Amino acid sequence: MRRSRMSPPACLQSTPHATACSVRSDRRSPGFAPKNVLDFGAGPSSALWAMRAVWPKSIERVNLIEPSKEMQRAGQTLLDNLKGLPLIHSYDSIQELNRSIEKHERRHDLVISSYALGEIPSLNDRITIVRQLWDLTRDVLVLLEPGTPQGSKIISQMRSYILWMEKRKCRKSGKSTAAAPSKMKSMVLQEDLLKDGAFVVAPCPHDGRCPLENSDKYCHFVQRLERTSSQRIYKRSKGVPLRGFEDEKFCYVALRRGKRPEEAWPLDGMKFDTLKERHAKRNPEDLIIDYDDQFPSEEDEEAPGSDEDSLVPYASDTQELSLFHESGEEEEEPIRADLGGGWGRIIYSPIRRGRQVQMDVCRATKRDASEGAFERVVVTQSKNPALHLQARKSLWGDLWPF
Ligand SMILES: C[S@@+](CC[C@H](N)C(=O)[O-])C[C@H]1O[C@@H](n2cnc3c(N)ncnc32)[C@H](O)[C@@H]1O
CATH class of the missing domain: 3.40.50.150 (Vaccinia Virus protein VP39)
Known part of the structure; x- marks a missing residue:
């Protein structure tokens, strides 16, 4: 990604x-x-x-x-x-x-x-x-x-x-x-x-x-x-x-x-565990106290653009980002897979806020990829730890599976 x-x-x-x-x-x-x-x-x-x-x-x-x-x-x-x-x-x-x-x-x-x-x-x-x-x-x-x-x-x-x-x-x-x-x-x-x-x-x-x-x-x-x-x-x-x-x-x-390939993409149809479900599946002996999980780490608090190699913001980006921020905290949507047309594309810089990553993603909305939509995707650590890790590493222009 x-x-x-x-x-x-x-x-x-x-x-x-x-x-x-x-x-x-x-x-x-x-x-x-x-x-x-x-x-x-x-x-x-x-x-x-x-x-x-x-x-x-x-x-x-x-x-x-x-x-x-x-x-x-x-x-x-x-x-x-x-x-x-x-x-x-x-x-x-x-x-x-x-x-x-x-x-x-x-x-x-x-x-x-x-x-x-x-x-x-x-x-x-x-x-x-x-x-x-x-x-x-x-x-x-x-x-x-x-x-x-x-x-x-x-x-x-x-x-x-x-x-x-x-x-x-x-x-x-x-x-x-x-x-x-x-x-x-x-x-x-x-x-x-x-x-x-x-x-x-x-x-x-x-x-x-x-x-x-x-x-x-x-x-x-x-x-x-x-x-x-x-x-x-x-x-x-x-x-x-x-x-x-x-x-x-x-x-x-x-x-x-030619014709758009129709093969399934990786993760098509995959269902992810929430953090709760993941914990429920753990062996008792695996249950060690994870202090990092209790308190936000420095990394979690990271502001957008504080990466060493982060992109230099432009005036238009600032506008895009402020539009992005305006809607405030969003409820995470249910994870959807099998969108057809392959993975979506992240447009603009993902925003990391605490244990949440917000991304604007352009994706297909029909299986034959004849239509698409530009949507806000919010990934939280508690609801989807696996995707949250990937979302934290994702950049503008990368592909996003859901
Ligand atoms: C901004 S430069 C881009 C050069 C190169 N493609 C690049 O990406 O670095 C635009 C080029 O298009 C050429 N150009 C302008 N009108 C054209 C036309 N009608 N047919 C072909 N080339 C044209 C210009 O001569 C110029 O070299």
Whole structure:
């Protein structure tokens, strides 16, 4: 359930890297190891560095789309003298790529657009580009934008568009399959399974409407980046030395072609003992007085953000957190399992208060993951000691089983 907040090496601590890790480790994309990759709006090929770190062995060919010659040159300079690179080709535009490569080579295992859609001025143009990128995707499409309300809106709109388009295609192809001669039907269906349909690999545990749409919150995540010494010199303000890191906010979505896997996830259907039930099951000789249980420990009293490596709060986080706090002490809901769609995603920093952990979790509310909700989950030590321990260790962006 945990991911590291600051992982070496420094040059690879990027939001594409965090996103690629999220795709690699997700149960909705088991064994995913892309061979050929397309990076739209590649800039100095930042995503290439991230992908080489996450999938060092699998990547054979990378196509970059970048209209700026300066950016292309910067990217080439960074790669100079490196050994073991995949085959890399640069194109000025999607049109140029389509003209230059054969139709059967156009589908890429992984297509990524990082911090580029925000530079496309109109919604219609953005939709056109995302549709073209989806056409160039054989398996997974990853869209990343800055972690701002605008970035989140772009990601949410593009996510809805692809899911809607694929749903419509499935309905249409379902109708034409029904009309096909029965011998051909199974062949057509198998073909369709490969081509039609889309589902969200991450961060959403469902393919329904984003529950944060039209709310005062927006879905985003944070990745700690190390600042290089030159960044610290250039960004220094009023002679005050900067911290050695910054927390980059980002929004993303990873969509995969096909049908959402339906296998059960770990802990599906599992029932947890309350602390009372647990004690009742103990052997008498195991009953030793646990003084730690009687008094709150220093750790239990820990305020949010007092961790050594805790994230630096932002103004918008403060607002989110105060909204979070406003509702005060909450009764813990009964534990629900078997939600479908896999585990939920923790959005924003969990709050630890005494022996209680409060988390905002986005999760599927239907078994087929066609709908989701953003809900407050409260885990207390007395009602669920096992989950409480996990909740205490959980971070913003982690998965949560219930
Ligand atoms: C903010 S940079 C992001 C660079 C890189 N993807 C990253 O994450 O570091 C945006 C890039 O998108 C490129 N871009 C802008 N409009 C574009 C378009 N219509 N087609 C392709 N790339 C475009 C810009 O030249 C720029 O390099």
